[in-house]
Amino acid sequence: MEEGNRQVWLKSRPNGIPQAEDFAIRVTPVPTPAEGEFVVRNSYLSVDPAMRGWIADTSTYWPRIEVGDTMRAFAAGEVIASRHPDYAVGEQVMGIFGWQDYASVRPQQVMRKVLERDLSLSLSLGVLGLNGLTAYFGLLDVCQPQPGETVVVSTAAGAVGSAVGQIARIKGCKVVGIAGGEDKVRQCIEEFGYDAAIDYKRETDLETALRKACPDGIDAYFDNTSGAALDAVLRQINVHARIGICGTASFASWEPWNVGPRPERNLLVKRATMRGFLTTDFAERYEEAIGNLVSWIRAGKLKYREDVREGIETAPGLIRTLYDGGNAGKLLIRLREEQALAEEGKS
Amino acid sequence: MEEGNRQVWLKSRPNGIPQAEDFAIRVTPVPTPAEGEFVVRNSYLSVDPAMRGWIADTSTYWPRIEVGDTMRAFAAGEVIASRHPDYAVGEQVMGIFGWQDYASVRPQQVMRKVLERDLSLSLSLGVLGLNGLTAYFGLLDVCQPQPGETVVVSTAAGAVGSAVGQIARIKGCKVVGIAGGEDKVRQCIEEFGYDAAIDYKRETDLETALRKACPDGIDAYFDNTSGAALDAVLRQINVHARIGICGTASFASWEPWNVGPRPERNLLVKRATMRGFLTTDFAERYEEAIGNLVSWIRAGKLKYREDVREGIETAPGLIRTLYDGGNAGKLLIRLREEQALAEEGKS
Numbered sequence: 282m283e284e285g286n287r288q289v290w291l292k293s294r295p296n297g298i299p300q301a302e303d304f305a306i307r308v309t310p311v312p313t314p315a316e317g318e319f320v321v322r323n324s325y326l327s328v329d330p331a332m333r334g335w336i337a338d339t340s341t342y343w344p345r346i347e348v349g350d351t352m353r354a355f356a357a358g359e360v361i362a363s364r365h366p367d368y369a370v371g372e373q374v375m376g377i378f379g380w381q382d383y384a385s386v387r388p389q390q391v392m393r394k395v396l397e398r399d400l401s402l403s404l405s406l407g408v409l410g411l412n413g414l415t416a417y418f419g420l421l422d423v424c425q426p427q428p429g430e431t432v433v434v435s436t437a438a439g440a441v442g443s444a445v446g447q448i449a450r451i452k453g454c455k456v457v458g459i460a461g462g463e464d465k466v467r468q469c470i471e472e473f474g475y476d477a478a479i480d481y482k483r484e485t486d487l488e489t490a491l492r493k494a495c496p497d498g499i500d501a502y503f504d505n506t507s508g509a510a511l512d513a514v515l516r517q518i519n520v521h522a523r524i525g526i527c528g529t530a531s532f533a534s535w536e537p538w539n540v541g542p543r544p545e546r547n548l549l550v551k552r553a554t555m556r557g558f559l560t561t562d563f564a565e566r567y568e569e570a571i572g573n574l575v576s577w578i579r580a581g582k583l584k585y586r587e588d589v590r591e592g593i594e595t596a597p598g599l600i601r602t603l604y605d606g607g608n609a610g611k612l613l614i615r616l617r618e619e620q621a622l623a624e625e626g627k628s
Numbered sequence: 629m630e631e632g633n634r635q636v637w638l639k640s641r642p643n644g645i646p647q648a649e650d651f652a653i654r655v656t657p658v659p660t661p662a663e664g665e666f667v668v669r670n671s672y673l674s675v676d677p678a679m680r681g682w683i684a685d686t687s688t689y690w691p692r693i694e695v696g697d698t699m700r701a702f703a704a705g706e707v708i709a710s711r712h713p714d715y716a717v718g719e720q721v722m723g724i725f726g727w728q729d730y731a732s733v734r735p736q737q738v739m740r741k742v743l744e745r746d747l748s749l750s751l752s753l754g755v756l757g758l759n760g761l762t763a764y765f766g767l768l769d770v771c772q773p774q775p776g777e778t779v780v781v782s783t784a785a786g787a788v789g790s791a792v793g794q795i796a797r798i799k800g801c802k803v804v805g806i807a808g809g810e811d812k813v814r815q816c817i818e819e820f821g822y823d824a825a826i827d828y829k830r831e832t833d834l835e836t837a838l839r840k841a842c843p844d845g846i847d848a849y850f851d852n853t854s855g856a857a858l859d860a861v862l863r864q865i866n867v868h869a870r871i872g873i874c875g876t877a878s879f880a881s882w883e884p885w886n887v888g889p890r891p892e893r894n895l896l897v898k899r900a901t902m903r904g905f906l907t908t909d910f911a912e913r914y915e916e917a918i919g920n921l922v923s924w925i926r927a928g929k930l931k932y933r934e935d936v937r938e939g940i941e942t943a944p945g946l947i948r949t950l951y952d953g954g955n956a957g958k959l960l961i962r963l964r965e966e967q968a969l970a971e972e973g974k975s
Binding site for chain 2 (some may be wrong): 322535539552554
């Protein structure tokens with residue numbers, strides 16, 4: 282066990298994508314819980330695209346992270362000390378616990394208690410965490426796929442996209458993925474069961490490729506990218522199509538604002554809907570979603586990929602890895618072996 | 629009574645906005661109904677922006693009108709002969725009866741029977757026709773205004789826009805109109821009861837003007853124009869805002885496709901919805917809507933303006949009038965006095 286609490290903190294505010302040298306690691310005392318708090322020992326730390334926005338000056342949903350702050354991050358771990366009646370020592374939790382070994386937290390920081398002990402705790406940061414919940418609500422509530430419809434998803438092999446595609450298949454849809462590179466296209470087809478996948482890096486004419494893959498038009502589109510993929514989709518949507526806006530990853534910046542073909546006319550002529558959403562808007566239904574996601578994973582219908590790096594010292598460079606596409610699945614940092622799981626296995 | 633059936637027909641396919649010289653008038657025999665049909669004698673003919681699209685090569689919703697065809701148009705009149713059990717002589721109907729004195733029609737061409745005999749039949753082509761229904765469903769179903777919210781509407785003094793604004797007021801919203809010219813802005817405030825109205829022709833900075841008129845942000849926007857108004861609205865929408873796309877009148881053409889600031893990012897950050905709609909998608913609820921619209925008119929809560937031109941010979945030049953903004957209210961052509969209404973008054 283560590284002698285103290287290692288924390289990755291923001292040393293300088295990056296201009297663009299955060300790099301390893303924008304962070305440093307310090308060691309502070311292991312916290313003890315104040316009244317109403319409890320201490321979590323993190324087993325896994327998450328690396329998410331949103332972290333870039335949390336650091337940027339133009340942070341959108343959360344207060345921005347200041348130089349000197351421990352980096353905000355989702356993490357999963359075990360309660361090791363508690364002065365809160367609802368959180369007992371030994372319980373597993375996932376939430377905003379930061380890039381550090383230990384955190385003394387309040388209940389508001391917890392996203393969920395992790396009860397599915399037969400599955401790795403790491404899943405609570407991916408397919409059973411924000412990624413899976415985002416796919417679940419964005420697809421089922423926003424895109425509302427009906428059996429037999431054609432569903433398209435961008436970043437189709439990613440942590441969110443691959444769950445979207447597989448859930449759409451579970452719901453009886455024809456699923457077409459848009460992904461970058463031969464490997465990802467192969468993953469979409471062979472691993473995640475897409476009906477077709479398009480390599481946007483290779484296709485010179487995305488619109489034609491999409492038309493070939495979607496001969497009956499597009500009924501629903503889960504958009505992680507904005508940009509050329511969205512533009513191509515809009516030209517072939519069916520009447521009453523639904524477009525869920527989950528992310529705009531194809532643009533590195535929105536200053537100055539990006540321009541493109543106006544979608545209003547497509548939306549009007551096709552009586553279609555384009556809707557942005559945040560997963561946290563569905564917070565009161567997380568357990569419903571987790572219940573379904575867990576059952577699909579146990580049944581082998583919902584597959585996932587994890588890219589687990591070892592040790593907190595890898596953290597500073599990993600936001601950049603994410604934006605470079607250098608990860609093969611949900612990017613995580615493992616801090617320690619899963620004791621709880623190991624003990625469970627023994628009993 | 630006329631000796632025959634005067635019909636306005638398409639003489640040449642216009643390049644852009646249809647002009648008077650693109651039409652001619654011919655006289656054909658007054659039709660007699662075939663089995664399953666009935667003959668309507670039109671009292672009012674409608675002039676609608678959609679007519680331009682019906683004529684254009686790139687007609688969107690309907691088959692295009694060919695040179696030689698009688699001009700497709702909404703009209704309202706009385707059944708004068710019938711070989712259909714559901715339509716009796718003397719009933720008033722509104723539907724697609726064409727720019728002509730008489731039409732032998734099938735039930736599919738009827739939009740509704742006009743039962744509110746205490747109101748002018750002409751209203752069935754405006755505030756109690758497609759305009760009112762468009763305002764009703766586009767506002768209440770697509771924009772979903774809640775009491776106390778701020779609702780913005782473009783072409784705010786128009787036949788659709790003025791109904792949108794007044795219904796939003798009836799529903800307890802703060803209503804801000806965008807209109808072109810001093811007269812229309814005055815109408816919005818004095819006649820239709822808007823809380824504020826912005827003259828987009830005069831304001832050099834629409835965004836700032838809108839921000840001043842909507843200090844609490846914008847919760848719902850009924851968009852008749854696309855373009856600068858939509859762009860300015862998008863930058864000040866509130867969380868969970870709803871944008872209904874009803875028309876794109878600020879663009880004369882969509883070839884080549886119009887470009888502009890991308891709305892995806894606004895929709896995402898504000899978890900907002902942009903939805904295109906067609907009134908005909910709500911056809912099974914027309915009578916619910918008409919019932920409410922009629923009661924608001926009778927109660928003096930829903931005002932309307934009509935610009936009634938006399939005689940079928942005015943028809944050819946009126947599509948252009950509409951696009952020039954040369955009309956002061958719903959543009960109509962009166963073919964004859966309202967006999968039914970006059971008779972009612974006698975009894």
